[in-house]
Every structure is written in C-alpha cells, then in structure tokens.
Amino acid sequence: MSAKFPDLNLDKQLCFSLYAASRQVTRLYQPLLKRHDLTYPQYIVLLILWQTDGLMVKDIGHQSQLKSNTLTPLLKRLEQSGLVSRKRAKEDERQCYVFLTDRGKALENECACIPMEMMGQTDMSLDKLMQLKSLLDEFLQLQEKHGG
Amino acid sequence: MSAKFPDLNLDKQLCFSLYAASRQVTRLYQPLLKRHDLTYPQYIVLLILWQTDGLMVKDIGHQSQLKSNTLTPLLKRLEQSGLVSRKRAKEDERQCYVFLTDRGKALENECACIPMEMMGQTDMSLDKLMQLKSLLDEFLQLQEKHGG
DNA sequence: CTAGATTTAATCGTGTGCGATTTAAATGGT
DNA sequence: ACCATTTAAATCGCACACGATTAAATCTAG
Numbered sequence A, B: 001m002s003a004k005f006p007d008l009n010l011d012k013q014l015c016f017s018l019y020a021a022s023r024q025v026t027r028l029y030q031p032l033l034k035r036h037d038l039t040y041p042q043y044i045v046l047l048i049l050w051q052t053d054g055l056m057v058k059d060i061g062h063q064s065q066l067k068s069n070t071l072t073p074l075l076k077r078l079e080q081s082g083l084v085s086r087k088r089a090k091e092d093e094r095q096c097y098v099f100l101t102d103r104g105k106a107l108e109n110e111c112a113c114i115p116m117e118m119m120g121q122t123d124m125s126l127d128k129l130m131q132l133k134s135l136l137d138e139f140l141q142l143q144e145k146h147g148g
Numbered sequence C: 001c002t003a004g005a006t007t008t009a010a011t012c013g014t015g016t017g018c019g020a021t022t023t024a025a026a027t028g029g030t
Numbered sequence D: 001a002c003c004a005t006t007t008a009a010a011t012c013g014c015a016c017a018c019g020a021t022t023a024a025a026t027c028t029a030g
Helices: A006-034 A040-051 A057-064 A068-080 A102-110 A114-119 A126-147 B006-034 B040-051 B057-064 B068-080 B102-110 B114-119 B126-147
Strands: A084-088 A096-100 B084-088 B096-100
Touching (some): A006 A040, A006 B006, A006 B040, A040 A057, A040 A068, A040 A096, A040 A102, A057 A068, A068 A084, A126 B006, B006 B040, B040 B057, B040 B068, B068 B084, B096 B102
Antiparallel strands (some): B084 B096
8 A cells, every 4th residue: 555655655654643743742831830730832832922012023933933823812822821911013003012021021931941841851862852843844944035 | 012021922823824725725725625515524535535434533633633523514515416325334333434435435536636736836846845745744643642 | 041341434623734725914026 | 183093801702622411222141
C-alpha cells in the first residue's frame, strides 16, 4: 500500500512529525501554564507583549501569525483575567492597542521558571534543540518571502 | 525587557517556531486538500488508513496521537462524506473498526500529487527537510519514552 | 460466579485556528 | 468635498484539540 508512492513517504512523515511534535509541546506546557490559568496560545501572546508592551492587535498578529478572528476573543479572555487592557487608538479609531496590566507584568516573573522546566522535560541536547529551531526558522522565513 | 531572562529566549523561540511552522504547513495544505473536501487532520487520518485499512479507533489514536474525543467526530464526518465506514467489533463490542470505502480507497490516487505539490511550495533543500524530520522524530521518540 | 477494576468509545465544555464576511474608520484620486 | 478603495478589528461558522466525564463491555480477583 504505502509502497505505491515511495517517493512521497518522506513528505507525509515530515508534515505529520511537525504536527505531532507541535501538539506534544503544547501538551507539555499545559500543566505548567494551568498553574497560572493560561492556555498555550495565551502564553504565546503574553511572551510577545512581555517583549514589547503596548502593541496593536495587528502587530501581535504579525508576530504570532494569528489573525484578529483568533486574537480578538483570546485578548478578550486575557482582559477578563485582568492581564491586559485594550484601548482604541485616538489617532486612528480602527486600531486597538493592547497593554499589560500590573498583574500581567507581574506574571512575567511568575512564569520565568517555565522554560527551564520545559527544558528538563526533554532529553534532547541543547545543540540539537538549537539546530531544530534554526531549521524551523529557515522554513518560516522562506515561507514569508513567498506568501507575503 | 527580554534580556531579563536571557537564557530562556532560546526555549521561547523554539516553542514558538514549532507552533508557527506547524500552522504554516497546515495552511499550505489547505488549498490542496479543499479540492477533495478534506481538512488537514482528516488527511492525516486517511494517510494512516491508506497505510493500513481496518484499524480500530484506538490504533488510529496511537498513530496520530489523537484521542477519541477528537477522532470520533472526525471519523463521523469522514463517514458522512462516504470515505470510511465504522463497524463495531463482534468479538469485543467496545471496539470500533474503521474501514475505507471504495471512494476512500480511490481518493488515495487522487491525493497522490499533494506531497509533490507541497514540496514545490518550499525552497528548502531535501537534505534540510530530512534533517528537520529526523530531529522532530527524535524529539517525539524521547517524549514517548517519558510520557508513555 | 460476581463485584470492582479496566478498557474503549462516545460525550461534554472550553478555547483555539481560520476562511469568509461585516463594520467602521481612514485614505486617495478626482 | 465626494465616493471608491483600503485597512483594522470584530463577527460568524465550522472543525479541530483536549481535559474531564460517562457508558458499556470485558476482564479479574476472590
């Protein structure tokens, strides 16, 4: 069966490996994030805001590659949780700025241990993890050139 | 800001790169799969069944790392589309076998061009793609040992 | 032989992802 | 100044993902 298209097996496995690995990482983060009542995508958005506070939804979208249809509800939940506040831009009412609240800023320190704990959950060497990141980033950059 | 925990930036970026790359691949597949009215997870499940027809939900779950709470509705949709049929096992009524219909089997040929078309959508070398797959699989294997 | 543990799917609730559309605001060419 | 176009965010609908629970069948220890 699978030998019918022998050349195509690599691709099949690569797309699946990526899909499975991504979900596996999400699953690893979940118990750590649950302690702060965060989901993984919410944590990603916070990582972006911890780097640069006061971004517009558009900017968060560009960095996360998520559109407003995903971000708007997610940001509303973060607002409900008291971690961010959203303010319409005076100079352009279409735009919406997102600011960390004090609680949102404080959460950065509370989450500081998470990456280290994650590191401890894989036996892969730092070298290979960096290699992996490098290949993924190269793929993403090539894609950005193509797809806009 | 981001220099506050300099050691942790790698991890942050790795988890995000993986997350972004996985969604990017899904987005690349979507227009190709839409021609056959398939979603990406449905395609993954079909890839598994094209390799081995007549698996139980449990087996598909083990290979895809998806649980019944995701697979049951997905398989019902594939059944609605006339691509698979589900039959309870006579010898153990808890189990549910999943078989490809003739249309489901025929779809394998129709989808044969997809991996090649995907290949054409990235400028990354075959060598690097294989390297990427290899690293992802190593990560997944290490995880399987740990988490069961 | 049977009560309790285990296994397998299915169900439920919440939160993404994303294509498509909508709404409102700003822009730009005439 | 006016209207078509563009832009930013929000809304809508659908299909995942997944933790938690449920239901039913099977297994197992006593």
